[in-house]
Amino acid sequence: MKVEIFYSAGCTQCAGGLENLKTAARQAVDNLEWREINVLEEIDYAVELGVLTLPAIALDGELVFASLPSVRQFRDRLIRQMAKQG
Amino acid sequence: MFTIGKLAAQAGISTDALRYYEREGLIVPSGKTGSGYRLYDEGSIRRIRFIKQAQHCGFTLTEIVELLVVRRRDAACCGDVRSLALEKKLQLESKIRSMKTMSKALDALIESCANESNPVDQCPILSALEQASLPEPVH
Numbered sequence: 156m157k158v159e160i161f162y163s164a165g166c167t168q169c170a171g172g173l174e175n176l177k178t179a180a181r182q183a184v185d186n187l188e189w190r191e192i193n194v195l196e197e198i199d200y201a202v203e204l205g206v207l208t209l210p211a212i213a214l215d216g217e218l219v220f221a222s223l224p225s226v227r228q229f230r231d232r233l234i235r236q237m238a239k240q241g
Numbered sequence: 242m243f244t245i246g247k248l249a250a251q252a253g254i255s256t257d258a259l260r261y262y263e264r265e266g267l268i269v270p271s272g273k274t275g276s277g278y279r280l281y282d283e284g285s286i287r288r289i290r291f292i293k294q295a296q297h298c299g300f301t302l303t304e305i306v307e308l309l310v311v312r313r314r315d316a317a318c319c320g321d322v323r324s325l326a327l328e329k330k331l332q333l334e335s336k337i338r339s340m341k342t343m344s345k346a347l348d349a350l351i352e353s354c355a356n357e358s359n360p361v362d363q364c365p366i367l368s369a370l371e372q373a374s375l376p377e378p379v380h
Binding site: 163164194195198199201202203205206207208209 | 320323328330331332334335
């Protein structure tokens with residue numbers, strides 16, 4: 156599963172919660188591709204996915220969180236995504 | 242100190258706009274004349290300049306209030322303002338993208354109309370607009 160985090164460099168909110176989410180993703184997902192994307196470097200891609208606020212999270216190319224979720228919300232969403240994939 | 246009329250003239254905006262800014266909490270009079278007219282100081286001129294520049298970059302008045310709140314917050318840093326600017330850029334880029342799509346849809350419609358002398362009931366543009374889906378944009 157591909158997890159993409161769009162963040163703004165220097166954003167304290169982004170830096171604060173990311174490590175916990177990354178740990179949760181590693182625990183929940185076997186085949187994890189984790190990308191942290193500085194939005195300025197890939198702004199076209201961010202716009203294509205509909206990112207309007209930061210930080211934002213996309214799963215397998217679909218925007219699913221427009222702000223940083225709690226670890227629990229994130230883990231639940233990952234589990235649903237895995238179920239969807241079968 | 243300036244009355245509202247003088248402030249408006251100095252800042253190059255209307256008194257109605259100033260009153261609106263005041264209602265939205267963007268500017269605050271620094272005093273009143275003996276007869277009760279509001280008075281504004283140099284800070285109000287700087288504030289209006291800030292508002293106009295921010296509007297020029299696409300920020301709405303609500304977002305400008307947010308910028309001003311961040312500016313007053315002790316714990317805030319440049320990164321917070323930068324994030325707001327980045328989010329504004331994302332919104333603008335998204336709008337540009339939508340408008341380009343609209344423009345391409347119009348290109349396809351314009352191209353579909355080969356004969357300008359056709360009666361309007363045979364107009365392919367009007368006909369295409371009545372259909373559920375538009376022709377694919379020309380790349």
